[in-house]
Amino acid sequence: MNTFIIAKRVLSQLKGDKRFLILSIIAPLIIIYFLKLLFDTFPEFIDVTSYTIPISAFIVHFLSFILCAILLVQERTRGTLERMMIGGFSKMSIIGGYTLGYFGLATLQTITVLFETIWLFELDYDTKTIVLLFIVTWLLAIVSVMLGIFISTFAKHEGHVFPFIPLIILPSVFLTGLIVEPSGLPKWAEIIGNSLPLHYAVNIIHEIIKPEYDVSTTYADFGFLIAYIFGLLFLASLTLKETE
Amino acid sequence: MNAVEIKNLSKNYKKLRALNNVTLDVPHGNIYGLIGPNGAGKTTLIKALVGALKPSSGNSKVLGLDPLKDKWKLRKQIGYMPQSPALYDDLSARDNILFFGSAQKIPDLKKKTDEIISFAELTSRANDKVGTFSGGMKKRVSLCCALIHEPKIIFLDEPTAAVDPHLKLQSWLLFRKLAEKGVTIFVSTHLMDEALLCDKVTILRNGEILAVDTPKKILERGKTKLKIISGEEKKEFLIDSTPKSLAEELQKFGFDKKVSSVELRSDNIEEIILSIVRDKEESEKK
Numbered sequence: 001m002n003t004f005i006i007a008k009r010v011l012s013q014l015k016g017d018k019r020f021l022i023l024s025i026i027a028p029l030i031i032i033y034f035l036k037l038l039f040d041t042f043p044e045f046i047d048v049t050s051y052t053i054p055i056s057a058f059i060v061h062f063l064s065f066i067l068c069a070i071l072l073v074q075e076r077t078r079g080t081l082e083r084m085m086i087g088g089f090s091k092m093s094i095i096g097g098y099t100l101g102y103f104g105l106a107t108l109q110t111i112t113v114l115f116e117t118i119w120l121f122e123l124d125y126d127t128k129t130i131v132l133l134f135i136v137t138w139l140l141a142i143v144s145v146m147l148g149i150f151i152s153t154f155a156k157h158e159g160h161v162f163p164f165i166p167l168i169i170l171p172s173v174f175l176t177g178l179i180v181e182p183s184g185l186p187k188w189a190e191i192i193g194n195s196l197p198l199h200y201a202v203n204i205i206h207e208i209i210k211p212e213y214d215v216s217t218t219y220a221d222f223g224f225l226i227a228y229i230f231g232l233l234f235l236a237s238l239t240l241k242e243t244e
Numbered sequence: 245m246n247a248v249e250i251k252n253l254s255k256n257y258k259k260l261r262a263l264n265n266v267t268l269d270v271p272h273g274n275i276y277g278l279i280g281p282n283g284a285g286k287t288t289l290i291k292a293l294v295g296a297l298k299p300s301s302g303n304s305k306v307l308g309l310d311p312l313k314d315k316w317k318l319r320k321q322i323g324y325m326p327q328s329p330a331l332y333d334d335l336s337a338r339d340n341i342l343f344f345g346s347a348q349k350i351p352d353l354k355k356k357t358d359e360i361i362s363f364a365e366l367t368s369r370a371n372d373k374v375g376t377f378s379g380g381m382k383k384r385v386s387l388c389c390a391l392i393h394e395p396k397i398i399f400l401d402e403p404t405a406a407v408d409p410h411l412k413l414q415s416w417l418l419f420r421k422l423a424e425k426g427v428t429i430f431v432s433t434h435l436m437d438e439a440l441l442c443d444k445v446t447i448l449r450n451g452e453i454l455a456v457d458t459p460k461k462i463l464e465r466g467k468t469k470l471k472i473i474s475g476e477e478k479k480e481f482l483i484d485s486t487p488k489s490l491a492e493e494l495q496k497f498g499f500d501k502k503v504s505s506v507e508l509r510s511d512n513i514e515e516i517i518l519s520i521v522r523d524k525e526e527s528e529k530k
Contacts, residue, residue: 005346009332016334016373079330083389086294088319088347243298243312 002089006097010071011104024067024105028059028113036120049123053209054178054202056117057137060109061198062169064141068102068148069161077157091240095233098149099142106141110134125209132208132215139225140201146232147197153239172198177206200224245308247272247397247428248293253302255288255451262288264451265302270430270444275423277442277459278432285451286432287327290399293430294324307396320348323395327402329382333375337366337385340374345392353392360388364418380411387418397428404438410521416441437512472497 014020035055039048075081084094114134118125125133151164175182175193182193193199200221207218248270255263263285270276278286291297293304295311295318304311309318331340341357350356361370364384369377374385383403390398400419404412416438419429423443431442439445440459447454447462455462466485470493471478483489487505495501511519 002347005343009335009343012339013332013334078332079326079328080332082296083324083326083330083344084347086296086319086322086324087344087389088316242315243296 002093003096003100006084006089006094007100010098010101014101014105020067020071024063024109025112028056028063028109029116031059032056032113032116032120039121049121050206050209051179052117052121052123053114053133053137053205056113057140057201057205058172058178058198060106060113060137060141061144061172061201064102064106064109064144065148065151065169066161066165068098068145069152069155069164070148070158072098072149072152073155073158073161076152076155085242091242092237095149095236095240099145099233102145103142106145107138110138110141113137129208129213133205136201136204136208136222136225139222139229140197143197143201143225143228143232146229146236150232150236150239153236153241168196172196175199177202197225197228200228246270247274248276248304248306248430250289250293250304251302253289253292253304254300255285255292255297256300262451263292263299266448266451266453268446268453268456270428272428273423273426274443275419275429275431275441277439277445278430278448279434279436279439279445280432280448281434283450284434284448286434286448287401288451289448290324290401290430290432294322294399295319320393321396323390323393323398325383325386325390325398325400325403327405329374329379329386331374331382331385331389334373336371336373337361337377337381337388338370340385341388341392344389348393350393356392356394357388360392364388365414380407383407383415384411387415391422395427397430398422400429400431402432402434404433404435412438 014024035052039052042048072081075084081094085091089097111134114130114137117123118130147168151161151168155161171192173179175185175189176196176199177193178198182190182199185193203221204218204225207213207221246269248268250266250268253263253266254261266285266289278289280286288297292299293306293311295315298312306318307321309321311318332343335343338357338361341360342353345353345357361367364387366381366384366388369381374382377385387400387403390400404415407415419431419441423429431438433439439462442459444456444458445462446456455465464484464486467482468485468490470481470483470490472481473479474497481493483493487507490506490508491499491503494503494506499506
């Protein structure tokens with residue numbers, strides 16, 4: 001019950017915070033438009049279509065992570081997190097409430113980003129492919145929310161979140177298959193890339209957009225993404241401290 | 245059984261000893277003041293009592309319960325007002341109170357929220373976003389959040405810091421009203437004049453208790469400078485700050501020996517300014 005109360009509060013707070021809403025919904029759309037401008041300068045023999053959806057998924061991944069982490073850290077700096085706990089909310093209801101509250105935002109982000117990408121880049125995908133692309137991007141957004149909740153437990157103020165960007169998010173750009181195949185990287189770099197959730201999302205997206213896509217080839221990657229969600233949820237519940 | 249019982253409580257942050265062997269009993273229904281300068285350990289002690297902090301050694305009981313082991317039972321019975329307002333700026337005063345109150349499954353929460361808003365004189369701004377409120381009003385909303393579930397004991401961490409004198413007076417009248425209803429108030433402050441408004445005070449410095457007494461007894465520990473001019477003669481004395489000492493000293497100048505106690509109390513500057521403001525408000529009403 002308390003989980004729903006917190007989720008409702010997170011949603012009403014998001015609704016009331018215009019700057020935050022603009023940043024989380026409008027900003028990714030503008031970035032994707034910039035991506036279109038960049039790709040338009042590429043020579044025609046380079047097929048950019050295999051990069052568009054993975055990069056869009058990365059943008060959702062990055063923004064969901066950073067915005068969720070910062071909002072939760074703000075709860076800590078403002079003292080509302082401590083007040084919630086002393087006031088009788090359990091830490092599981094807080095994590096659950098945040099997750100549930102962000103489900104809505106992650107869904108909205110995923111839908112808008114995906115549709116803009118498909119429309120701007122004139123991607124000719126059938127309904128089944130679009131639905132599958134939505135599912136994988138949405139799962140990645142939920143992983144990002146979980147990652148944000150988990151990382152926020154290590155931060156005492158907003159500034160503490162930023163060092164995690166070069167630690168977790170930026171390696172995802174280079175090592176997960178977003179730009180180059182990880183198999184071409186040194187073994188140690190490939191291992192790091194394989195440990196990042198974006199790797200599995202990119203794998204699935206590359207498979208889905210193939211005309212001969214067979215869902216069974218991506219079961220393991222879907223499994224990894226879902227395992228990340230529950231794994232990070234478990235870790236966050238361990239690291240979110242009720243007492244100093 | 246006392247409302248709060250603390251035995252040899254210590255808290256260390258690496259090399260810093262924030263609390264050092266604190267032992268303290270707080271009776272029920274009292275306004276109990278924790279007085280000390282910034283960094284004395286007041287917030288650390290309050291946090292240990294509300295279960296937000298694990299002490300390094302020693303133990304404490306609040307309403308007979310251990311703040312860490314019995315946290316769920318205890319949290320239903322205590323109210324906590326932190327030093328910062330700890331509110332959601334994007335929510336209205338009413339929604340903040342409703343949100344924090346909802347954790348406790350209070351029957352008739354909406355009705356009780358209206359009642360407490362009226363009690364704190366916030367009715368006219370109840371639906372405004374807290375972000376638009378002054379510091380003092382935020383403190384009042386924060387107090388409402390701490391009181392909504394009708395706790396038996398309330399911990400207030402510097403509730404009147406950065407609050408204007410008028411609101412400060414109102415807040416203390418509110419605390420007194422609550423204490424009369426049987427609520428134990430455990431309040432910390434670095435403002436020494438507020439000590440006088442408590443039933444009993446503990447003076448804390450560098451995590452150690454320096455004194456525990458009633459404000460009156462603490463005042464009596466001080467000295468009073470007495471200046472007497474008789475004709476051309478001018479005399480200055482330093483006497484104990486007790487009504488008895490003043491009477492004895494005055495008797496040397498022919499004061500009636502039957503008078504055993506003389507007590508003087510002048511308004512402080514804050515009280516004088518408040519009375520000027522109040523007089524002005526009353527004359528404007530007329």
